[in-house]
Amino acid sequence: MKAHLACARMEFRAALTYRTAYLSSFVMMLLQIYLLTVVWRAFYDGRAEVDGLGLGTMTAYATLTTLQYQLVSPWRSSPIDQRVREGKVAVDLLRPVGFPGQMLAGQLGWASAALPVLVVALPFALLIGAGQAPASTAAGFAYPVALAGAVLVNQLLGLLLGMVSFWTLEVSGALMAYRFVAQFFSGALVPLFFMPGPVKAVAQWLPFQATAYTPAAVYLGQVEGAGIAVALGVQLAWIAVLGALAAFVWSRARHRVMSQGG
Template identity: 75%
Template sequence: MSRRLARCLAVARIEFKVALAYRSAYLSVFVMMLLQIFLLRVVWAAFYGDRGEVGGVGIRTMTAYATLATVQYTLFSPWQLSPIEQRVRDGKVAVDLLRPVGFPSQMLAGQLGWASASVPALLIALPFALLIGTAEAPASAVATVAYPVALAGALVVNQLLFLLLGMVAFWTLEISGLRMVYRFVAQFFSGALVPLWFMPCPVKAVAQALPFQATSYIPAAVYLGQIEGTEVAAALGVQLFWAAALSAITAGVWSRARRRVLVQGG
């Protein structure tokens, strides 16, 4: 187990170093993050107008949510979602299959390494994000403890979704169009743009039936106390459910994708 973990960490370190080579791309991502936070703050300020609260949520809580959700989304959704597509097109997947670590584990480690490369830049951009948006302390002691757990759950669910998206390349080779659709759907239904509590009931029901809420809405809502009491455990349970379900789906998809690779290789 420790040897397998060491190998996965080695893959993550390699992808971390590769990601750092694209500094201009990361800079543009964080500039867009700051712009989105600013625009969301302007939109929500106009939406609230002179009203102190809407649906029991004050303007300060709403702008704090927008700031937190945008930062989370940027951290967990780097511009390079998964290396699988490129490796399938280049044929490097054949080398990956020969390594002493399973292919899904390799790719998941690589994705985590790539995503972690955004942390240094995010730490630099964070003060500006809080200045443009709104900073709020955790709503309670429970929120303080539960938020890091929810954040970890969001990371796991997000990376499993990226892994599944990348595996589509075994059938299509090119997934750039699908990736664009995914980004739009994921950002909306995750609550990164509009929190679930403001969505119309039919749309909210759809969002609650999808895994995307676990990646943005749940951590932010826990932090700000919009999910509290026994609801916190239920929300963390939703993340755990999707982590388990997506892991099982990933295993099933990989079993079929692997056979397809063998067919392509003759």
């Protein structure tokens, strides 16, 4: 555990080193909240509700998903492909900590670097967007659990995508496709309950909805009562499936390690 925490701290500090890129991502976050709020207000066009969902709840959903996506974003890729191309993976394999554990801890450390600025940006985000208190006491307690599950699902997906580089060396093409699919089917832009029936059915069978829609739906009361336990159970199931799949892929990938670029 101590070694994994060290990996996380290292990536946390690395993320804070690039201050211009770090801060510009939050400027873009605030711009996205503003634009989504404008779009949804235009979509409602003065109507109090659409399909039983009020404008206030919809703008709160847009604000919440944009904020939390700084932690669970498909744009944050795994560093594995770069390390494979540069030959640094050889050094990683010599460390007394498993390679997937190193990479996963590093990814979590990088993602946690978003927390300080999220705290600072929160008042501005609520000013240009909208905010609501948790729909219920149960929702308030369940939301942090759902958010933690979302982070783990997203990081496991990133780990799997990164390990593709052991076969291809380059994953930029796969990453472009992944970013589009992940952001759309996660419900980060359009909630699942507004998607057409067939598209919604596909989204519910994919792991991406566990990264954005699930925590937001729990917080805003779109999932209530026993539905909260079911939603958290689905997240847990995806964590188990993706973890097992990552272990299987690594068992094959480690036999393909080569000293590339080093």
